[in-house]
Amino acid sequence: MTDTSTVSLSPPDQERREAAQRVYERLAGPYDFFFGPLLDRARRLAMDLLRIEPGARVLEVGIGTGLSLSLYPAGVRLAGIDPSPNMLAKARQRAEELGLEHVDLFEMSAEKLEFDDDAFDRVLASSVLSVVPHPGAALAEMARVVKPGGLACVVSHFAGRNRFERLLDEVCEPVTRRAFGYRMTTSRELVEASPFWSVEARQDLGNFNFSSAYVLRKRAAS
Numbered sequence: 001m002t003d004t005s006t007v008s009l010s011p012p013d014q015e016r017r018e019a020a021q022r023v024y025e026r027l028a029g030p031y032d033f034f035f036g037p038l039l040d041r042a043r044r045l046a047m048d049l050l051r052i053e054p055g056a057r058v059l060e061v062g063i064g065t066g067l068s069l070s071l072y073p074a075g076v077r078l079a080g081i082d083p084s085p086n087m088l089a090k091a092r093q094r095a096e097e098l099g100l101e102h103v104d105l106f107e108m109s110a111e112k113l114e115f116d117d118d119a120f121d122r123v124l125a126s127s128v129l130s131v132v133p134h135p136g137a138a139l140a141e142m143a144r145v146v147k148p149g150g151l152a153c154v155v156s157h158f159a160g161r162n163r164f165e166r167l168l169d170e171v172c173e174p175v176t177r178r179a180f181g182y183r184m185t186t187s188r189e190l191v192e193a194s195p196f197w198s199v200e201a202r203q204d205l206g207n208f209n210f211s212s213a214y215v216l217r218k219r220a221a222s
Helices: 011-027 031-038 040-050 085-098 135-145 163-180
Strands: 057-061 077-082 103-107 120-126 146-156 197-205 211-218
Touching: 040 120, 040 146, 040 197, 040 211, 057 135, 077 085, 085 103, 120 135, 135 146, 146 197
Parallel strands: 057 077, 057 120, 077 103, 120 146
Antiparallel strands: 146 211, 197 211
């Protein structure tokens, strides 16, 4: 594995990252109970949108406790990353219980992927862009490690498109940041105007701007 990322964090960003990591370390125990049912539809939708074939090499960014593991088709070679050791411990246990082969789990940052260029066919990132300090850097790293023409699916809450949604985001964000390290105001422009990805499809989930799933294709190098 190689590390080609040059992302550096300011002290406030580093504090936010560490605070979010502490939150998810604490949430590892009850995470499945609370977020399993809540995010189940989003996980299944992402799998449908990615059209993963047996034998494909897939990276899941922010795999957490591995709730998605049972949804992958047989024969997939999966690498999953997460910054939380407690989350990864539950994911490893789940993989063993499911009898899954070809699953490798790593403690790693989405903004600093320690994989070779063009290493994966598909990437899944659920609720990642709303947590990392630099979501643009995470998108760039995801593009780097995906083969030319490869697909990614990112699912997250993005800033509202109308006045009511933006007001709701502003009211909720102080609570979501403290409780989950979760930002409600991530710009859609990061995805929709990315120099690394072209948007192939978008599907919104739920009312009141709950979240959106974007299917992205890696742009050809210019």
